[in-house]
Amino acid sequence: MNCEECEKLIWQYLDGELDGVSSGDLQHHLEECRECFSHAEFERQVKELVRRSCGCEQAPPELRERLSRLLRMF
Amino acid sequence: MSAQDGPETVSPAADATREASVANRAGARERFEVLAGEHLNGLYATALRLTRNRSAAEDLVQEAMLKAWRSFQTFQEGTNFRAWAYRILMNAHFDNYRKDSRAPEAVQEEVSDLYLYTKARESQDLSEAGNPEVQVLDGMMDAEVRDSLEAMPVQFRAVVLLVDVQGFSYKEAAEILGVPEGTVMSRLFRGRHFLQSRLWEFARDRHFVRGDRP
Numbered sequence: 535m536n537c538e539e540c541e542k543l544i545w546q547y548l549d550g551e552l553d554g555v556s557s558g559d560l561q562h563h564l565e566e567c568r569e570c571f572s573h574a575e576f577e578r579q580v581k582e583l584v585r586r587s588c589g590c591e592q593a594p595p596e597l598r599e600r601l602s603r604l605l606r607m608f
Numbered sequence: 609m610s611a612q613d614g615p616e617t618v619s620p621a622a623d624a625t626r627e628a629s630v631a632n633r634a635g636a637r638e639r640f641e642v643l644a645g646e647h648l649n650g651l652y653a654t655a656l657r658l659t660r661n662r663s664a665a666e667d668l669v670q671e672a673m674l675k676a677w678r679s680f681q682t683f684q685e686g687t688n689f690r691a692w693a694y695r696i697l698m699n700a701h702f703d704n705y706r707k708d709s710r711a712p713e714a715v716q717e718e719v720s721d722l723y724l725y726t727k728a729r730e731s732q733d734l735s736e737a738g739n740p741e742v743q744v745l746d747g748m749m750d751a752e753v754r755d756s757l758e759a760m761p762v763q764f765r766a767v768v769l770l771v772d773v774q775g776f777s778y779k780e781a782a783e784i785l786g787v788p789e790g791t792v793m794s795r796l797f798r799g800r801h802f803l804q805s806r807l808w809e810f811a812r813d814r815h816f817v818r819g820d821r822p
Binding site for chain 1: 673757777797803
């Protein structure tokens with residue numbers, strides 16, 4: 535796998551969506567290519583940043599209580 | 609036995625059936641509450657980013673959960689409750705969204721081809737201080753990430769929320785949104801480009817503010 539192919543597949547790789555063979559090829563390339571390795575690492579961090587920033591809100595307790603009450607009415 | 613007092617006597621068999629159905633319903637409700645309760649935080653966080661408003665997010669989750677409860681009888685044990693609940697949430701959101709918006713949101717927004725990484729690496733200012741890609745992420749604030757995500761057209765945002773924030777697979781996201789997997793991928797990638805170009809604007813502005821640039 536060359537850098538260009540690796541770049542095209544990086545997101546699918548990080549999303550766990552590549553099949554075993556492609557994933558292995560890409561991993562092998564990352565072990566050999568410092569530039570692609572740091573790019574992949576960067577994309578992984580951005581993905582983590584998005585997850586952390588946008589997924590931490592807790593449902594308000596009032597919503598839980600209201601739902602529980604409403605479920606008994608329907 | 610009060611049933612024997614009135615003229616409309618209920619047979620013991622019918623009474624037992626009714627009691628059994630009441631007990632079934634209570635049991636189903638208990639199962640539903642446990643399942644819904646486990647996913648309520650994720651559903652609320654998703655609703656909040658979709659509606660961009662706390663009270664609208666609460667209304668959306670409530671609406672979706674009542675819909676889910678009404679069709680819980682048709683829900684097959686062993687199927688993915690979480691994906692099913694998100695599907696109902698997304699459908700409810702897009703139904704409301706279509707009703708509320710007079711003009712559809714422009715999906716063909718200018719999307720930069722350049723990744724944040726490339727931008728950071730190309731930046732003279734960031735490079736001078738060394739490790740530009742580390743700096744660009746280190747300075748990023750959660751609120752900036754949320755603003756960038758919320759600025760995204762809603763079709764892209766929905767996919768990014770499902771895959772990046774909630775960790776669904778492409779296949780699950782496709783089932784939730786009722787679109788082909790290829791559509792999930794193209795929306796996800798365009799969404800990420802969009803997000804990264806916004807994040808870059810924040811990073812660049814911050815850099816100017818700090819006065820690192822003449």
